Amino acid sequence: MTFLKNIGKAVVPILLLSVPVMYLSSREILNPYWVQIYQQACVVAISALGLNLIYGFTGLFSLGHAAFLGAGAYTAALLTKLYVGAYGDEAVLATAAVFSGSLLAGGIAAAALAFLVGVPALRLTSDYLGIATLGFGVIMKVLFDNADTFLPSMGGARGMTGIPRLTGVPWAAGGLVAAVLVMRNLVHSSYGRALVAVREDETAAAATGIDVSRYKVIGFTAGCAFAGVAGGLYAHLYAFLHPSTFDFLKSFDVLMIVVLGGLGNMTGTLVASFGWVFLLEGMRVVLPPEYIEFRWVLIPLLLIVTMLARPQGLFGLREFPLLRGRVYR
């Protein structure tokens, strides 16, 4: 019974998040553009949750999140490009299987990369870790830019095309719900407690028997796996990948979302992700065309004002009831 109950816990929010949107779009109340933005917000939220796990919960200052997003995106896209056509367009189930498989593969690739980078780099602390991961992000971008020299289908600086457009509202919403559930369970497990302990005080954590460097690598790898899955969804949402989507400035975007929402706070990350994406796109609609450039003038101003007014993030430590653990900090 508990198994069924747990399944229900996952299915209900997926339905809640996807059915209204799909209904509205099928009745043409919501135009396809906004549906796409909705999915993009889901993707951004998944990747931001990952960074929140890394920075918010484990306290590792990473400025290279977009690189892992890119690693997942390219991996997943390469796989679907290879295998989706193989079963013909009719094989819906096979396509879905391949897609979920390649999303997983994207997550695993990002995690593997994170492991390789993390084991040596996580010895660094605070700002030095930040600049090292930032450097890693730039290196990855250079690699993506030059990728066509060793794998022509990745397109290099011209961008990767011909990716099947598989991500739909249920996929995006499903991915988000799965991410939230995994994240919630992880954070409130003994692993999650250990991660928070590492963030709060490494010496004290080590004294209570926590293997600090092991948990740092766990937190970093898991967070990057989220980014990898998000990247896979992103690739199949826009069916086009370009290295500039994954440069270090995009890592800043995710970082801003996480900090705006509040570090170590899932509610904040979710709200900030959706707020961020819809604000960006909403201003495109609201502002008259000749003032469209003001978008990026207003957003930083908003950011600065928010930070000055609420340095601890919009939500501080408050969480939605659903996301709380049994023992609330």
Place this chain on the structure above:
Amino acid sequence: MYALIALGYTMVYGIVRLINFAHGDVFMVAAFLALYSIERFHLPLPAVIAVSAGGAALLAVLIEAVAYRPLRNAPKIAALITAIGVSLFLEYFTALHQVFGPNYYAFPRPFDVVSLDAGGISFTNIQGIILLVTLASLGSLQYVVHRTKVGRAMRAVSQDMVTAALMGVNVNAVISFTFALGAALAGIGGVLYGIAYPQINTFMGVMPGLKAFTAAVLGGIGSIPGAVLGALIMGQSETMTTAYLSSTYRDGIAFVLLIAVLLWKPTGILGKLRTEKV
């Protein structure tokens, strides 16, 4: 030239422990100031440098007072995010048509390029001027930091802000001065950049800013000779990569180098080990 920008980063970081992401954009604004003072007012080169350095210093002091000072006791990340915000704001605000505009602008050469030859090493007079101005700025910086009262106050604040305040140092004034000094150097860097690569736009500060920061970290952040050393290493390795490998890998090599050095010596080449206080 990286050295001039790197110095600003390292000084600010040494004192307030903040990666000042807006520094690269202060550099950009200085380059535009130089452009206008040459094109509209036909000022001679020393005056241009003075205008740019002064303008940059003013801007940095303003940024510090408005955006960073209220957050000095807040979590460090809040200040960092604000710095990113300031940086984005400067870039996009100045890219508006009403301000500088989003295009690339040609930077007028204040003099003709002449190729010189000294003992088998050939260089242009532009490179010569850059070298001279850089050396002069570094020399005066060393003098200010080590031989003047403000310099002593700066070093005191960087060691322990609270104790320095108790000893009668006006911490806010010193921090403002540090920002101004760092920005003035970046301003000079901006003019030199305009002379060396005669095309500027409002996003030109991003990559040099990032690389200068990398250079500062490479050399050991907070250390002035370290910043210069790091900048020299970066400049050399980039030129070498372009020459022997491919220019598409140029932006990557600096960071490969950085990560290698950080793994070998986590506080940079000339950095001091700083134990975290509990």
